[in-house]
Amino acid sequence: NAGVTQTPKFQVLKTGQSMTLQCAQDMNHEYMSWYRQDPGMGLRLIHYSVGAGITDQGEVPNGYNVSRSTTEDFPLRLLSAAPSQTSVYFCASTASGGETQYFGPGTRLLVL
Amino acid sequence: DQQVKQNSPSLSVQEGRISILNCDYTNSMFDYFLWYKKYPAEGPTFLISISSIKDKNEDGRFTVFLNKSAKHLSLHIVPSQPGDSAVYFCAAGFSGSARQLTFGSGTQLTVLP
Numbered sequence: 001n002a003g004v005t006q007t008p009k010f011q012v013l014k015t016g017q018s019m020t021l022q023c024a025q026d027m028n029h030e031y032m033s034w035y036r037q038d039p040g041m042g043l044r045l046i047h048y049s050v051g052a053g054i055t056d057q058g059e060v061p062n063g064y065n066v067s068r069s070t071t072e073d074f075p076l077r078l079l080s081a082a083p084s085q086t087s088v089y090f091c092a093s094t095a096s097g098g099e100t101q102y103f104g105p106g107t108r109l110l111v112l
Numbered sequence: 113d114q115q116v117k118q119n120s121p122s123l124s125v126q127e128g129r130i131s132i133l134n135c136d137y138t139n140s141m142f143d144y145f146l147w148y149k150k151y152p153a154e155g156p157t158f159l160i161s162i163s164s165i166k167d168k169n170e171d172g173r174f175t176v177f178l179n180k181s182a183k184h185l186s187l188h189i190v191p192s193q194p195g196d197s198a199v200y201f202c203a204a205g206f207s208g209s210a211r212q213l214t215f216g217s218g219t220q221l222t223v224l225p
Contacts (some may be wrong), residue, residue, distance in 0.1 A: 004155070042116070042201060042215035043156070055220075058212070090155050098154060099205075101213065103155030 002026050004104035006091050013072045013081040018092055021076040021107050023091030031094040032074040033101065034066065036087040055074070066075045083094065115139045116204050118216035126224050131189040133219050135202030138183065146213070147176060148189045150199045160187070162218040163207065192207045198214070 006112040007022045008021075011072030025032065032056060033048040065077040074093075078085060088108050092101040125131045133147075140155040143164040148156035162169040162185070164174045169176050170177045175188045189196055 040121075040217050042118075043203075043213075044116075044215070045212065048212065059214075075121040092155075097163060099207065100146070100158045103148075103157070105153070105155050 002095055004091055005103055006089075006104035007106070008107060010108045010110075011110065013078075014112055015082060017081050018077070018079050021078075021089055021091075021109070022072045023073050023076065023104060025074075025091075025102070025104075026072065027092035027093060027094040027102070028071060029098075029102070030071065030096040031098075031101075032068065033092045034064070034074070034076045035090045035092065035096075036060065036107075037090060038087050046076065046089075053082065058091050063107065078109075081109075085109065085110045086111045114217070115142075115168075116202060116214045116216040118179065118202055118219050120219050121217070122220040122222070124222045125192045127184075127194055128191045131187075131192045131223065133187040133189075133200050133202075133221065135185050135216050136183060136186075138205050139184075139204070139214075140180075140183065142214075144176060144205050144207045145176070145185050146176060146203045146205075146209055147174075147213075148201045150201065152216070158203055168223060169185065189221075192221075193225050194223045197221055197223050 004025045034046040035043040047066040049055045091104040146161040147159040150156040178185045199218045203213040205213040
């Protein structure tokens, strides 16, 4: 049972480049979320999804897009990377009716 | 404005002693609180939670206390072990809305052998 997986583990981008951070879970969880972790800021919610085809914005959504075409996958897209998006990104999933979020191992992103 | 605050960025404790990690929140509507533990290069893992209808929850060496009037919760680890060395995040949310958690900035706990 892999749980929540994220790829890549580490990525370097130049300003203006685009990329997609992948997230997948094999627990059949309905809820999935993306967070970013910055020093001294804790984890901040970027976007979340309550099920396939349904997404909504979190606390810091600007510069990011998401889609949820299947229950398993929840990719996060950076359309035009900026240095301010240098961070560690975590994907999480939660079972319907559950209160505990299960996190992936994270993607470390550096934007030059 | 941070709704969940962990004012101590770091804490060092001797092995075998008690570790007390503190967390304050400002939104009185929060009714569900969690602690997560994070090792370097890994994602946070759930540790323990408490509902606002309780003031204490225990799980082995870990106990969370909630003081609603003070909007304060704390995590006690007894006895502390070197393997407990990690960053601890406090999080708050609304029961039935697990997708929206507000996290504190974390406390780095170091347990000295």
